[in-house]
Amino acid sequence: xxxxxxxxxxxxxxxxxxxxxxxxxxxxxxxxxxxxxxxxxxxxxxxxxxxxxxxxxxxxxxxxxxxxxxxxxxxxxxxxxxxxxxxxxxxxxxxxxxxxxxxxxxxxxxxxxxxxxxxxxxxxxxxxxxxxxxxxxxxxxxxxxxxxxxxxxxxxxxxxxxxxxxxxxxxxxxxxxxxxxxxxxxxxxxxxxxxxxxxxxxxxxxxxxxxxxxxxxxxxxxxxxxxxxxxxxxxxxxxxxxxxxxxxxxxxxxxxxxxxxxxxxxxxxxxxxxxxxxxxxxxxxxxxxxxxxxxxxxxxxxxxxxxxxxxxxxxxxxxxxxxxxxxxxxxxxxxxxxxxxxxxxxxxxxxxxxxx
Amino acid sequence: xxxxxxxxxxxxxxxxxxxxxxxxxxxxxxxxxxxxxxxxxxxxxxxxxxxxxxxxxxxxxxxxxxxxxxxxxxxxxxxxxxxxxxxxxxxxxxxxxxxxxxxxxxxxxxxxxxxxxxxxxxxxxxxxxxxxxxxxxxxxxxxxxxxxxxxxxxxxxxxxxxxxxxxxxxxxxxxxxxxxxxxxxxxxxxxxxxxxxxxxxxxxxxxxxxxxxxxxxxxxxxxxxxxxxxxxxxxxxxxxxxxxxxxxxxxxxxxxxxxxxxxxxxxxxxxxxxxxxxxxxxxxxxxxxxxxxxxxxxxxxxxxxxxxxxxxxxxxxxxxxxxxxxxxxxxxxxxxxxxxxxxxxxxxxxxxxxxx
DNA sequence: AACATCTGGTGAAACGATTTATTGTAAGCT
DNA sequence: AGCTTACAATAAATCGTTTCACCAGATGTT
Numbered sequence: 001x002x003x004x005x006x007x008x009x010x011x012x013x014x015x016x017x018x019x020x021x022x023x024x025x026x027x028x029x030x031x032x033x034x035x036x037x038x039x040x041x042x043x044x045x046x047x048x049x050x051x052x053x054x055x056x057x058x059x060x061x062x063x064x065x066x067x068x069x070x071x072x073x074x075x076x077x078x079x080x081x082x083x084x085x086x087x088x089x090x091x092x093x094x095x096x097x098x099x100x101x102x103x104x105x106x107x108x109x110x111x112x113x114x115x116x117x118x119x120x121x122x123x124x125x126x127x128x129x130x131x132x133x134x135x136x137x138x139x140x141x142x143x144x145x146x147x148x149x150x151x152x153x154x155x156x157x158x159x160x161x162x163x164x165x166x167x168x169x170x171x172x173x174x175x176x177x178x179x180x181x182x183x184x185x186x187x188x189x190x191x192x193x194x195x196x197x198x199x200x201x202x203x204x205x206x207x208x209x210x211x212x213x214x215x216x217x218x219x220x221x222x223x224x225x226x227x228x229x230x231x232x233x234x235x236x237x238x239x240x241x242x243x244x245x246x247x248x249x250x251x252x253x254x255x256x257x258x259x260x261x262x263x264x265x266x267x268x269x270x271x272x273x274x275x276x277x278x279x280x281x282x283x284x285x286x287x288x289x290x291x292x293x294x295x296x297x298x299x300x301x302x303x304x305x306x307x308x309x310x311x312x313x314x315x316x317x318x319x320x321x322x323x324x325x326x327x328x329x330x331x332x333x334x335x336x337x338x339x340x341x342x343x344x345x346x347x348x349x350x351x352x353x354x355x356x
Numbered sequence: 357x358x359x360x361x362x363x364x365x366x367x368x369x370x371x372x373x374x375x376x377x378x379x380x381x382x383x384x385x386x387x388x389x390x391x392x393x394x395x396x397x398x399x400x401x402x403x404x405x406x407x408x409x410x411x412x413x414x415x416x417x418x419x420x421x422x423x424x425x426x427x428x429x430x431x432x433x434x435x436x437x438x439x440x441x442x443x444x445x446x447x448x449x450x451x452x453x454x455x456x457x458x459x460x461x462x463x464x465x466x467x468x469x470x471x472x473x474x475x476x477x478x479x480x481x482x483x484x485x486x487x488x489x490x491x492x493x494x495x496x497x498x499x500x501x502x503x504x505x506x507x508x509x510x511x512x513x514x515x516x517x518x519x520x521x522x523x524x525x526x527x528x529x530x531x532x533x534x535x536x537x538x539x540x541x542x543x544x545x546x547x548x549x550x551x552x553x554x555x556x557x558x559x560x561x562x563x564x565x566x567x568x569x570x571x572x573x574x575x576x577x578x579x580x581x582x583x584x585x586x587x588x589x590x591x592x593x594x595x596x597x598x599x600x601x602x603x604x605x606x607x608x609x610x611x612x613x614x615x616x617x618x619x620x621x622x623x624x625x626x627x628x629x630x631x632x633x634x635x636x637x638x639x640x641x642x643x644x645x646x647x648x649x650x651x652x653x654x655x656x657x658x659x660x661x662x663x664x665x666x667x668x669x670x671x672x673x674x675x676x677x678x679x680x681x682x683x684x685x686x687x688x689x690x691x692x693x694x695x696x697x698x699x700x701x702x703x704x705x706x707x708x709x710x711x712x
Numbered sequence: 713a714a715c716a717t718c719t720g721g722t723g724a725a726a727c728g729a730t731t732t733a734t735t736g737t738a739a740g741c742t
Numbered sequence: 743a744g745c746t747t748a749c750a751a752t753a754a755a756t757c758g759t760t761t762c763a764c765c766a767g768a769t770g771t772t
Contacts, residue, residue, distance in 0.1 A: 056728035074440035084430035131687035276632030410759035
């Protein structure tokens with residue numbers, strides 16, 4: 001009836017017949033410890049099934065091998081993939097991740113940030129809910145923070161994002177070049193920097209095309225109503241360009257319900273290329289964001305900061321790829337048959353956009 | 357040039373003019389501390405921006421508010437949603453999550469398990485890569501473990517899974533009742549318990565329907581080839597039933613490439629109902645798994661174990677829902693037009709399957 | 713008055729690691 | 743031999759908490 005506690009460094013030391021300091025030195029690969037002792041320690045470790053206690057280790061050494069990750073919504077495939085990539089990269093560098101989802105709620109984000117702070121992570125990677133992120137970062141938070149994907153209202157942060165404006169502009173130009181006269185642009189909220197930048201990119205790019213913006217929120221029934229009313233209205237827009245994945249799902253479903261389909265009745269394009277956009281027939285013209293790259297760069301930057309690199313906050317914009325597919329094709333308007341074969345898929349090379 | 361370290365409990369104590377013990381008592385809501393001191397401590401905490409150090413706290417109190425989560429692949433929407441739900445529930449109970457993805461690699465899973473152990477989590481929720489999970493759990497791991505979704509070869513674990521056999525059987529029966537004569541069943545590996553159970557459920561359920569199993573692996577080009585050859589073969593099966601989401605994506609894409617479509621040329625059904633299956637036309641008959649429920653039950657069970665509930669390992673099987681849609685409809689074989697409207701969607705009530 | 717029982721509070725000992733200072737020993741150099 | 747230098751190993755201090763034993767004073771009980 002004793003207490004078989006999980007083995008500590010002390011037990012290892014006893015069993016190996018050395019001091020705890022020596023065990024620590026062996027475990028951390030410090031030089032100046034004789035080969036036979038290394039062996040004895042290793043054996044003892046194995047026999048006891050010992051594993052260091054990261055908490056205690058961090059407490060004393062003041063070095064944490066833990067990073068925090070905050071995303072708006074883990075169920076969004078974009079963010080899931082972001083986290084997944086991050087998690088792998090971090091692991092390679094010996095870091096673990098505390099992952100939290102803010103569920104699109106700034107309050108919750110603030111709460112999670114406060115909470116995560118108590119784990120004393122070496123750094124933080126955050127995709128903020130909205131622009132007011134700076135106000136939610138607990139004051140006195142000293143670990144480096146790298147933001148991704150969304151731009152904060154206040155500057156002063158390291159940031160990895162994509163070139164929203166140019167990508168959206170490229171799609172708008174494509175739509176225009178297909179001969180569409182007007183285009184309804186749909187997005188969750190203009191208060192989200194991505195949506196805003198994309199909308200502005202469109203306005204900057206178009207020449208003759210008439211564009212009109214509609215905000216429909218996130219999981220908001222009223223927004224869904226607004227969209228449906230607009231699509232049922234007497235004047236169906238020539239094309240529909242949706243600026244985020246959530247809205248795309250809603251829009252595509254709504255179109256199906258109403259019985260209009262792309263490109264027969266309307267041109268359709270979307271941000272955030274997803275698997276399903278390639279699977280539906282005809283497949284959907286979309287902007288593909290380099291999520292993995294984003295994760296990679298964010299992690300690289302954070303790691304540099306953790307290792308002590310000073311310097312002004314850096315902002316990097318990554319280039320998106322444009323996938324032109326059937327849903328915006330004017331020539332497919334009549335014969336919707338061929339489409340699913342995927343032969344229509346191509347990558348826009350015009351301007352700064354490069355092929356796969 | 358001093359060292360503005362992140363505030364510790366000692367600084368709070370000094371500022372409030374009390375002992376650290378008192379601060380600790382206030383922070384942990386212990387009784388027997390006078391109201392004015394509580395106030396003074398609270399003020400000091402606020403002024404300093406103090407937040408407890410979970411690591412130190414855990415070290416001393418031996419109670420961890422951290423749980424580990426291991427999934428085979430975070431980019432799989434099923435698992436992403438599982439983690440997301442879990443994360444929310446855990447937070448409500450004051451727990452944070454260390455999340456790791458094994459990337460479908462048992463080796464990596466073993467590595468992550470070892471690693472996660474060093475965080476001394478209060479418990480673990482794992483969706484194992486394969487049945488040999490027990491061998492990968494570091495020996496001497498003392499925190500409670502709850503497995504989910506996949507069944508380990510060796511018993512002795514708490515387990516929350518779904519009723520694979522019955523659900524797969526129901527789909528098979530449906531396919532049979534539609535008049536299909538034979539059915540090709542496709543899945544990643546039979547060594548994954550889910551796939552195995554589903555396959556067995558099918559064989560148990562069918563009467564006249566001829567069934568045949570094809571394993572195509574995970575992200576395996578050879579498997580993709582096998583599938584393509586089979587579908588290009590002289591004898592196209594009447595129906596195709598795919599047993600996991602990854603394989604479904606591959607199968608659906610392959611069909612499109614070859615130019616066969618459901619239900620015109622072949623009946624098509626799948627496990628793991630996903631958004632895209634509702635978006636393609638006609639939409640796809642699928643088994644919808646109660647992922648959120650699974651997460652909920654897994655968390656509830658783990659929490660109970662953490663709180664000290666003893667008792668034999670429990671196994672719970674949750675019921676899946678069946679979504680009968682156009683892709684298996686015999687009557688749609690001729691007129692593939694109507695389908696996208698989704699009017700075909702319904703929920704099988706037969707047997708133990710209940711409607712939405 | 714003497715004794716037990718609360719009450720609000722504190723100092724100091726853990727927890728499991730790393731780091732620093734220290735010691736003893738062996739080797740290297742005049 | 744005498745003196746420095748280098749090496750191996752350790753004891754002890756420390757990180758930020760919680761907990762335990764204890765204390766002084768007030769209150770209650772006989």
